[in-house]
Amino acid sequence: MSKKILVAYKSKYGSTRKYAEWIASELNADLFEAQTVNTKLLSQYDVVIYGGGLYAGGIAGVKLVVNNPCKNLIVFTVGLADPNSTDYSAIINKNFTPELLAKTKFFHLRGGIDYKKLGPVHKVMMAMMKGMIQRKPESEREADDIEFLNTYNTKVSFEDKRTINSVVDYVKGL
């Protein structure tokens, strides 16, 4: 019998929603916005895939799957930073207990940003981030810092449908 799969997501500007839609479509899964999901619904699925945008080191809405039991939990994050050169251990350890961590599979996908669409609080946060980077001596700036400054106040997108393959293949192999 095929597994019942749920994809839940929290997305402020749309990148995580796009990835969640692609993944749900490939896996014939049911797709929900995180705020419409409760404990009872989660308990009805064999596999739960949760997607959350990265915001200042937090995974948007991830408490849904941290606080509720899920049979097979897969979490994907969507951020601006390049997953190939980013260490996610601090973000993950902040949000997950060691017990839950051991039972969870993580994937990190890349989103984008359009500064024109940012809300006022996020605009201020990004301006503060820019200030922090600019105060670093140039020799101490990392590749991500340089990219941040180069793309500040512009629109960039690194969304790539092919990067869902790792998630889809993993779930198909369960």
Ligand SMILES: Cc1cc2nc3c(=O)[nH]c(=O)nc-3n(C[C@H](O)[C@H](O)[C@H](O)COP(=O)(O)O)c2cc1C
């Ligand atoms: C205030 C703010 C903080 C952010 N913090 C991070 C971060 O810590 N790491 C990261 O990779 N991306 C960060 N981003 C970029 C978002 O994760 C990126 O725009 C992502 O595509 C958002 O997903 P969404 O469109 O589903 O909301 C941040 C963006 C904003 C506006």
